[in-house]
Each structure stands twice: as C-alpha cells, then as structure tokens.
Amino acid sequence: MALTAPKLALLLGALALAATSAAPAQAQLGNLFNSGKRGADKADACGEGKKGDKGRGVLGGLLGGAVDELARSANLPSFIPVPEFSDQLTESIACRLDPEEQKQAAEATLNATRADDGAAGPEVGASASWTSATRDNVSGTSTVTRRDASSGNADCITVTDVVIIEGEEARAEKRMCKAPGSARYSIVA
Numbered sequence: 638m639a640l641t642a643p644k645l646a647l648l649l650g651a652l653a654l655a656a657t658s659a660a661p662a663q664a665q666l667g668n669l670f671n672s673g674k675r676g677a678d679k680a681d682a683c684g685e686g687k688k689g690d691k692g693r694g695v696l697g698g699l700l701g702g703a704v705d706e707l708a709r710s711a712n713l714p715s716f717i718p719v720p721e722f723s724d725q726l727t728e729s730i731a732c733r734l735d736p737e738e739q740k741q742a743a744e745a746t747l748n749a750t751r752a753d754d755g756a757a758g759p760e761v762g763a764s765a766s767w768t769s770a771t772r773d774n775v776s777g778t779s780t781v782t783r784r785d786a787s788s789g790n791a792d793c794i795t796v797t798d799v800v801i802i803e804g805e806e807a808r809a810e811k812r813m814c815k816a817p818g819s820a821r822y823s824i825v826a
Contacts, residue, residue: 724823727809730777730798738775741767746779746796750813750822758784758792758815774803782810790817793825 718731718739725743726734734742748765752758759781769775777800785793793814800807813822 727798727811727824729809730800730807733800733802733807734775734777735769735771737771738767738769738777741770742777742779742798742800745777746798746813747821749779749781749796750794759794772802774801776801785812791815792822794822796822 716732716735716739718726718728719736722731722739722743725746726739730742731739745765745767749763750759751763761781761784764778764780766778767776777798780797780799781794782797783795785795791814793812796811796813798809798811811824814825815822
C-alpha cells in the first residue's frame with residue numbers, strides 16, 4: 638500500500654510535534670549523533686524506548702501508534718527479539734529480523750566466536766555469514782573486530798554485526814565476554 642498524502646501529513650506532523658517536545662536536543666537526536674556507541678548500548682527495544690515522565694510517555698504512545706500504523710500500512714516489517722538469542726544479538730539488530738533470521742544471526746555469532754582447538758580465543762577477523770531462509774535480499778555477517786584487554790578473569794572481545802535488508806545496511810557492535818569455564822561468549826553491558 639502506498640503512503641498517501643494524509644498519512645504522510647500525519648507522519649510529518651508527528652515528527653514536528655516530537656521535535657518541539659520538552660526533551661533536550663541530545664535526547665531527541667541522540668541516535669543520530671551517537672552512532673559509534675556499542676549496539677548493546679544503543680538497543681531501543683524495537684522502538685519501545687526508555688521510561689520517561691508521564692507526559693512524554695503519553696506523547697510517545699500517540700506518536701508510536703501513528704508511526705506503527707504507517708509502517709503496517711506501508712508493509713514494513715517489525716519484529717520482536719526472541720529472548721533465546723538475547724545473549725548473542727543486540728536488540729537493534731534483532732528488531733530487524735524475523736525469528737528464523739534471528740536464529741541464523743545468533744548461530745553466525747556463535748560460529749565467529751568459536752576458537753580453534755588449542756587457541757586462547759577467536760582471532761580478530763574471524764567471521765561467519767548467513768543468508769535468510771525466509772526472506773529474499775536479507776543477509777548478515779558477524780565478525781570479531783577487537784580483542785579487549787583482560788577485565789579480571791573474563792576473556793572479552795568486540796563483535797560487529799552487519800545486516801543487509803533490501804540493500805540497506807544496519808551495523809551494531811557488541812562487547813562479548815566469556816567467563817572461565819564458560820562454553821561461549823555472551824553480550825555484556
């Protein structure tokens with residue numbers, strides 16, 4: 638379904654109203670200027686956002702409902718993170734993927750972070766890719782991009798996820814650690 642003039646006007650009005658709210662500019666535009674933050678830090682619970690005051694919550698609910706309706710009418714997908722994969726995927730990536738794709742992305746992370754026999758951990762550059770089994774033009778890659786300095790007894794790495802949906806790239810970094818005796822790396826805050 639096409640985005641009609643009334644729906645476009647509603648969306649533009651909602652965005653204008655959001656821009657004039659009492660929230661500071663940093664809160665309104667934080668995601669635009671903080672793109673270097675780790676994916677786990679940027680995760681927004683698929684648009685749920687953080688709790689704020691009641692007025693902002695009401696306004697956010699109204700605007701969110703309008704945006705959700707526009708997204709549904711334009712046939713844009715919106716997914717909920719599968720809890721089973723929350724230790725492997727950031728919400729910012731999971732929200733873009735259907736449950737089967739989330740499983741594939743989590744498996745790619747597990748494969749990229751597996752160490753070869755006898756190795757202390759995965760090497761920087763270790764990578765695993767996947768292609769969606771449920772949607773055309775959806776794929777992703779998990780790559781170990783940094784080995785972090787030791788933090789106590791935990792072995793920590795940074796993994797970068799890149800997901801491409803219909804030619805649009807989404808990227809998120811996640812810090813993952815493996816405690817002594819643990820079988821795998823998991824996302825840490």
